[in-house]
Amino acid sequence: MSAQPEISVVLPIYNEEGTLGACLGEVLEQLEKLRVRFEILCVNDGSSDGSEKLIERESQRDSRIVPVHLSRNFGKEGALAAGLQAAGGRAVLLMDADLQHPPNLIPLMLERWRGGYEVVEAIKEDRGREGIADRLLARGFYLLMGRAVGENLRDSSDFKLLDRQVVDVLLEFPERCRFLRGLVAWVGFRVARIPFRVQERRAGKSKWSRRALLRYSVQNLVAFSSAPLRVVAWTGFSTVLAAVLLAIGQFYYYFSGRSVSGFTTVILVMLFLSGLILTSLGVISLYVANMYDEQKARPLFVVRRGGQLGSSAQAGPPSPVSEPGSSS
Numbered sequence: 310m311s312a313q314p315e316i317s318v319v320l321p322i323y324n325e326e327g328t329l330g331a332c333l334g335e336v337l338e339q340l341e342k343l344r345v346r347f348e349i350l351c352v353n354d355g356s357s358d359g360s361e362k363l364i365e366r367e368s369q370r371d372s373r374i375v376p377v378h379l380s381r382n383f384g385k386e387g388a389l390a391a392g393l394q395a396a397g398g399r400a401v402l403l404m405d406a407d408l409q410h411p412p413n414l415i416p417l418m419l420e421r422w423r424g425g426y427e428v429v430e431a432i433k434e435d436r437g438r439e440g441i442a443d444r445l446l447a448r449g450f451y452l453l454m455g456r457a458v459g460e461n462l463r464d465s466s467d468f469k470l471l472d473r474q475v476v477d478v479l480l481e482f483p484e485r486c487r488f489l490r491g492l493v494a495w496v497g498f499r500v501a502r503i504p505f506r507v508q509e510r511r512a513g514k515s516k517w518s519r520r521a522l523l524r525y526s527v528q529n530l531v532a533f534s535s536a537p538l539r540v541v542a543w544t545g546f547s548t549v550l551a552a553v554l555l556a557i558g559q560f561y562y563y564f565s566g567r568s569v570s571g572f573t574t575v576i577l578v579m580l581f582l583s584g585l586i587l588t589s590l591g592v593i594s595l596y597v598a599n600m601y602d603e604q605k606a607r608p609l610f611v612v613r614r615g616g617q618l619g620s621s622a623q624a625g626p627p628s629p630v631s632e633p634g635s636s637s
């Protein structure tokens with residue numbers, strides 16, 4: 310591409326053959342209306358369905374659609390990071406490829422960006438259909454994460470338009486475990502918020518199981534906040550305090566001649582303390598594991614060059630293109 314595109318759209322794609330075609334159609338329609346120079350980066354996050362073929366076909370038909378194939382599934386954060394790195398636009402728009410993020414919001418987002426905002430966030434006005442357990446879990450997670458970055462993240466989404474300045478700052482971040490929404494909140498800049506309704510998925514299903522979500526939440530919490538460690542310290546301190554009070558009580562009973570036989574109490578106290586110690590060790594281990602992962606500094610994603618199997622372009626050697634940082 311000769312001239313720099315005004316806007317790069319990044320679509321993370323993992324097995325989205327059912328919705329990708331429609332999504333590309335709608336995004337193209339919106340961007341063409343705006344008469345801007347643009348590119349649409351289709352980041353294929355190791356899809357095993359027909360997504361890759363579809364991306365290749367579309368990119369051959371329209372040179373503004375740019376394929377980025379990852380060497381395997383790296384997770385959405387990895388795919389987003391790959392997209393940010395490949396994007397050449399003066400602004401980068403991140404959106405899901407399942408049409409849950411409505412493309413008809415693009416013109417308004419662009420307008421806000423042109424009005425001087427470096428970050429334009431689409432805020433979930435309605436979280437779509439979600440069970441009560443999911444809603445509660447999400448609420449707890451966002452409350453803690455929000456405290457960690459000092460922002461309300463509850464209704465934030467990955468549907469964002471970022472100015473080149475912001476993208477460049479994000480690309481500098483060395484950390485492997487990343488939660489883009491948190492990082493964007495952390496970097497600051499002038500932020501415009503636009504409410505939107507999360508659409509129903511048109512086809513396929515969400516890639517998130519409850520277990521995966523829980524793991525993702527714990528990982529991000531550990532990566533972003535040291536609050537759990539402080540909780541461990543405070544719990545240890547409170548336990549010591551409770552033990553001192555208990556001892557004082559026992560002395561009192563002893564000297565007033567009402568000493569209680571304490572076998573059950575001893576077992577209970579031991580159980581309580583060993584539980585506490587193990588839990589605390591567990592929390593600390595999460596941080597050690599996080600440090601271990603960061604220390605290895607493996608790339609967040611690996612881009613595979615070359616076309617599909619059997620096509621004329623042969624897959625080249627895997628490119629070391631990568632960026633330190635990830636969720637995996």
Ligand code: UDP
Pocket residue numbers: 320321322323324325354382383384385388404405406407409514515516517
């Ligand atoms: N996605 C991805 N890699 C993954 C999982 C998801 O690139 O490992 C993409 C997916 O194709 C979609 C977006 O991330 O475009 C959001 O995924 P999903 O709809 O499963 O998440 P939800 O909307 O349920 O939070």
Ligand code: MG
Pocket residue numbers: 405407409510515
């Ligand atoms: Mg979705």
